[in-house]
Amino acid sequence: MSILMVTCKEASRIGSEALDRKLGFRERVLLRMHLALCEGCRRVDAQYRFLRRAMSEWVESSFEKDAADQR
């Protein structure tokens, strides 16, 4: 394991942070390298992004449901 690599555990943390702030250059490169090599972490990453989308749709659908119930 070289110092240029991050573990899956670290990659999961950095991947979450990427949704909240702009990553530094080093973090970005490390994450990208790790994702290129690790299918498991690509899945986690896809799940994070899906979760964000699901939350936004959930808020939207709650409001739509309100409106529908009024009709």
Next chain:
Amino acid sequence: MTKPSESVTRFKLEDLEGHRRSLFKFAMLQLRDEAQAEDVVQETLLAAMQGAERYTGQASVRTWLTGILKHKIIDQIRKSVREIATEAVHEEGSGDDFDSLFNERGAHAEKPSDWGSPETALAQKKFFEVLERCMDGLPKNTARIFAMREIMGMDTGEICKETGISATNCGVLLYRARTALRLCLNERWFGARTRR
């Protein structure tokens, strides 16, 4: 002169009132206290009605209402800031940070599953019920920070400022929330479906 009331009349009193339930749900996630949540929703609806002429129709009603709710919740949270800052990071489930998901070398102990095309779930009402139950299962302060970020759309700087939590701890709590939700959805939705 534009007549701002025109765009507003479409969703006045009754329409706003109709969103009480959604707003309450969002407020509950963040406050976890029915009386407090009812209060902020009431204040939000009042403010929305009083400020109806300021609504330009450019933002969606959703954005407009959640924007007001956000400020009311922040006011409420400010009152209990010290409690959050000290509690949050020591909350249930902390300490391990999902260590068991990884082996001693930090690799996935079990390969995360492939959700395929998860977007199809978004068309199903049942999926959102599962998502809600998963959110209810989050520890209080974890849920609160997650809701501020994903429902209210606050950035982490704003969340830190309002809750007194450090940026690092905020990142930790968001990571915990996402991981817990990932696992919960995996088990209650995606896992169940692939087994079938």
